[in-house]
Structure formats: structure tokens, C-alpha cells
Amino acid sequence: MASSKTFTVIADHFRQRILSGELEPGTKLPTNREISGSWQVAAATVSRALQALQVEGFIRTTPRGTFVSDEPRVGLSSRDRLARVQRVKSILAEGETSRVTAAGLVLPPLYVAELFDLDTGDQVVRREWISGRGTTRTCFAVTWYPAQFAALVPDLLSTAPGKNAGLTARVLEATGRQITHARDDMHGRAADAREAAGLGIPVGSAILAGAHRWSDDNGVVEYGEWVLPPRFVIGYEYTP
Template sequence: MPDSGTPKTFARIAHHYREKILSGGLEPGAKLPANKEMAASWGVAVATVGRALQQLQVEGIIRTSPRGTFVADDPMAGVSARDRLTRVQRVRTLLMEGETSAVSSASLVVPPLYIAEIFDLDHGDQVVRREYTTGRGGTRLTFGVNWYPAHFAAMVPDLLSTGRKKNDDLTARVLEATGRRITYARDDMHGRAADEREASHLGLPVGTPILAGAHRWADDDGVIEYGEWCLPPRMTIGYEYLP
């Protein structure tokens, strides 16, 4: 008997198609299976499929017409820090399929006071600071800055490199080299206006509304990676969690 549509089933279907679209597995304009076909494939009621697709439509990932359901021509869906950590744990890379990154700076610096406090540093201690932009095709998706303990650079020299493709699996290599394991993760987000640096990297006018956030990945020994990032306007971030 088809599933009656529990929240877990509905969320699982939405997550499946969201991930396929964000990863490039389904390209803009691609047609999704008919609702009845999808329901049979998942072993659920057609109404359950409808709820899942309605959620994706609200997120701007898909569009519907009398001809069927299609991936939006310009899916306005961003990738959360949680999505990236899950990606690292599954396939080592921070990037989704078809996504690229470019590192504009990487160096050891004496950080601002709030960063020093996050890493529990003494006055004058240094950290690794990496500035990057992600995109897909000609679309800029994220601008961000990641921070790491300074001694990680001796174990993973690429932390101080801006070389192409050395950013993709860096978190995985940091975890391997340090023997650390992320056991605590937190995301914080807020809307505000883009400053000059953020606007330049995202190709926006200064003052454009953006979604800005920060992630903190840590274990009992302290913070492993702290990152600050922002997304262009109209981008939607969503992720599941256990209640």
C-alpha cells in the first residue's frame, strides 16, 4: 500500500530532487517524471509527491506548467554549510557537481579580536585565512572566508595556496592530516546589505541585499574550521534536521 505521506517520506523525496538539481544531475529546463510515475517509483501516494514538489516550487528550484514539472531555468537555491559538510563526508569535496571555486587569497594573519576569541588565541597569535568564490558556469554562487588554526598549515601546506582545484577537498585533507573529527557544527544566518568587498566578488552593486552566514565546525579540542559566507539575492537555503 502506498505511503500515506508522513513528513519523513515527503522530506526524503524533496531532498532527493533538491540534491540532484543542486548537484547538476538535473539541468535547468529538465523535465521531471509525472507525479503518478514518481509516486509508483517511491511507493507513495500521489499526494505525497505533490507535497514534495510544492516545497521545491516554493524554494524556486522547479516550475510547473500544463506540460509538466521542470527544473527552473535559473534555480535560485544556494548550498548551506550543512550541505557542504555532508558532501565532504560523502565524497570528500566541498563542491556540488558542476560547481567550481577560486581562491583569491590564502595566508597566515593576525586575526580580528572576534576570530581570536573563537579560536581561543593569545594576543598576536596567527590563523590561516582563505578567501574564495564559488560558481557554476557564469553564475557566482557564494563568496566566503574560511579560518583555520595556524599550525594546520604545517600539516596541510595547501592551506596557504591559491592554486586551482586545491580548495575542493581541503577540509577532508585537514581532517585526515590532523586526525580530528567534526563532532559539533553550527550555522548562523542573517540578511543584510553587501559591503564593497562582498559586492565585488559576487558581481553586485554595493548595498544589494544578501544572505550572510557563518559556520563553526569543531570537536572537543576546539574549532577546526570557522567560515563566513554570503549569497546573492533571491537565493534560498534549506536543509533537513532531526527534531
Template sequence: MADEQRTFSEIADHYRERILSGALEPGSRLPSSEELCGTWGVTTTTIGQALQALAVERHVCMTPRGTFVADEPRWTLTPRDRLTRVQRAGSFLAEGETSIVLAAELTRPPLHVAELLDLDEGAQVVRREWVAGRGRTRTAYAVTWYPATYLAVAPELLNTAPGLNHTITNKVLEATKRTITHARDDMHARTANAREANHLGVPVGSTIMAGAHRWSDEDGVIEYGEWCLPKLFTVGYEYRPNP
């Protein structure tokens, strides 16, 4: 039973990664159950479990004609996934995902942001507000915060030009010569306010997943972000339990 369960997870992980990476495009057809059984050397029950998991996550659609990658997969990246992409490729966007900067400004921070960034009273921050999407689907609305002192080495923080936003974290790290060594994500479900609803394209009061991330090193928080996702979007992450 343990081996069968592990194999089901491995198969689902394999096709999930291929979908998220863009290797399997929306509308493309997965091999038949019989072909998958032969490829993986498992039973039809195991293949069915793997495909059901992908269907529940809305990565695929199962029809009498076969299993297809969803036309507009309702998934987005966790902050951990985005950080991994920054470290590997310099961009926090997924394949096929784009972003638009709605605002980039120097401003006085809310109290909780000032405390997280360990700023003196009266200090300013850079506030970047942006929305990400894939095709017609909005995948995230976010606000990220940085100490204003970063502007001396990373003036791009105030730039709203298209094509720059997805590399901004990497530019900050290169300019400040800092390395993210600790990260924390916090998430909760709530209803969308007017601003969030407008940028996510959902009615005001809709249920959303909201969260915040802190990316730090031994000298403190490098980037703090607050974000929210539309309802029914799937996010997930792997972890290794202690033995």
C-alpha cells in the same frame, strides 16, 4: 493526513537530492504527474504538493508542457552539507559547483577570530578568501580562517592553485590528525557591503544571507568561516526532533 504529509515530504526530498547531486541536470524534464502518482502510489494532490515545494525552492519550473529542473537552480549548500561532503568525499563543493581562491595569506586576525581560535596575543592566522559558483551564478562568497601553526603540516593553506580549494579542509584534517566532532552554524539577513556585492555579482546594499560556521573537536576550533549568499537562494537542512 500524517501519512499523506510524510509522503509529500519524501517525494520532494527524493527529487531535491537528485537535483543537488547532479543526477537530474538543468533543463531535464521530470515525469508527468500521472507517472509520479503511479511510481509513488499517491494522489495527484500529494504529487502537486511535492512539486510546488520544489518550485518554491526554485529547484524546478512548472510549465504547461511539464515540470523541468531549473536552468540555473538558485540553491547552495549549508555549512552542514559542505561538512558532510568533506567527510564523505573529501570535497566541500556540490556537483557542478566550482570555486576560485581570491587570496590566501598569513595575517593578524580580527579580535573575534583570535578569540574563537583561542590564539595568544600577536599570533597570526591563515586567511583564505574564495568564491564559489555554478555556471554564471555565484553561489557563495566566503573567508575561512585557520591557526598559522597548521602551516607546518599543511603548507597548502597558502596555495591559491585552481582545483585545490575544495579539498583544503580535508587536507587540514589529514595533516593535523584531527576529527571534526562538533559544528555550529549562525545565520542572519543583512545588506551586502561593497566587497561582498562585488564577489556575489549583486548591487551594493542588496539583501543577502550571511553566516558563520565553527568546526571543532575537543581541543578547540579547527576551522572558522564567514560566508554570504545572494538573495533568493535556498538553503535547508533536516533535523530530527526529540520525541
């Protein structure tokens, strides 16, 4: 009997090829028999892998075969985005774009000031942006950085196109910081007016909201808050 690890490895193989854009929307996948033969696993193992991908929205099955969904309703978790920063210096998936709607030095809310251990009156960098793939908006996010980072990476204060994807990597390079601790918190709730406008959905729609904290021994490097559209899936593996 194939191990559960083999099942997850096969699912992750196709998941990553879809997310990277290597398997484009509408692409027909090999048959279960072909996958079973190439991976040398039981057909039941292949079925479990493909069923997981179908539940996550990556693929669709028809009488003609299994295809990559036309617009996969999947998003990157904060863990996925950090992994991409470390691997390819971009927070965006292949084929994903972003548009920055606001960027500047601001007085933060109290809870953000406490996260960054700021004194009263201290400022932080605040960036608000929307990511998308094709015609689908995949995320609406706000990210925060220590104010002094803006002197080292002036583009933190820019809304110009094309600069958002690599900013976290540039911050790490310019500051010499290294993220050694990361935490995500998530909850489901209704979208407020600002979030709904960012995602292009009705106010009150069900969304998945999350926040990440990336830090080292010197404190928080980046704090982010983000929301995903209804029925979007994120997932990650972990070792018990």
C-alpha cells in the same frame, strides 16, 4: 494519507539529484502521476513535494510539464558542505567550482582570535574564495584555520585552481582531528562593497550572511563566514 516524511523524502530525492547534477537544468521531470505510481503515494503528496521544490527555486512548472530550473537559485548550507566533506571529501556540490582570491597567514580580528583561543600576535590562516555554478555565483566566503595547520597542509596558503574543494578533508586527515561539534548562525542584511564585488551584485543588495564553527574537544578546526546572493535558498532537515 501519506505521511509528511514521505513528502519530504520525495522532495529530498529530487533536490539531491538536482544538486548533484544528475538532473541537469532544463531536464523534464516525470509527471505527477508517474511519480505517484513509482513511489506508491497519493497524488497530493507528490504535489506537496514539487510545490516545495518550486518555492525553493529548484524547478519550474509550465503547461508542457515540470522542468529543472535553468539556473537553480539554491546554495549549500554549511551543514550540506560538511556532509559532503565527510561523504566525498569536497566542500563543493557537483557542478560547482570555486576560485580562491586570497590565502595567507594574517593577524586575525579580535573575535577570530578569541574563537581560536589565540594570544596577542598569533596568526591564523585566512582564505577568501568564491564558488559558482555555470554563470551564477553561489557563495562568497572567508574561512579561517589555526596557523600550525599550514605546515601540515601547505596548500592552505595557495590560491592555485583546483585545490580548494578538498582542503577541509585534507586538514582533517593531516591533523587527525575529527569534527564533533558544528554550529551555524545566519542573518539577513545588505551586502557591503567587498561582498558585493565577490558576488557580482550591487552594493546594498539583500543577502543571507552566515558563519559556521566546526570543532572538536581540542578547539575550532575551521571557522567560516559566507554570504549568498539575493533570493538564494538553503535548507536542511532535522529531527525534533
